[in-house]
Amino acid sequence: MIEKIKRNEIVHEELPQEHADPLVSVLHRIIRVAIKALAIMMVLIILWGVADVLFVVYQRLMVSPKFLLSVSDIFDVFGGFMVVLIAVEIFINIRLYLGTNVLPIQLVIATALMAIARKVIILDFSDITPDYIFSVAAVVFALGVSYWLVSKKI
Secondary structure: OEEEEEOOEEEEEOOOOOOOOHHHHHHHHHHHHHHHHHHHHHHHHHHHHHHHHHHHHHHHHHOOOOOOOOHHHHHHHHHHHHHHHHHHHHHHHHHHHHHOOOOOHHHHHHHHHHHHHHHHHOOOOOOOOHHHHHHHHHHHHHHHHHHHHHHOOO
């Protein structure tokens, strides 16, 4: 892992194209190909997720009484939307990982915030304990503070 400071930002090169050891250089190329395969699979998952959300909305709207959604239906749809948005964030993380030498810490924290926000949105308070709620609140707080600290320009 090579890190250097460039105009007040940390430049991070995790898998450099050229390395002193030829074996490590070949291994880095193999890992880059594997990451590209993950990016392709993530795009397919995003498309599948969008189709799934459309199908769920269609199913819920076709159940009698037609064209009406209950609150639980809306929460299910919101959950589906959030899953697709989290997948998009993960794809962006993969793309940044491959395309730049800057470690996207802020984006990784934002992705984690989105994932925990999804959890909060779809919480069913009838099935959970107060300890669970406090734990989720602690994670949201810790991620929020982390995001604020990382995004703060010092």
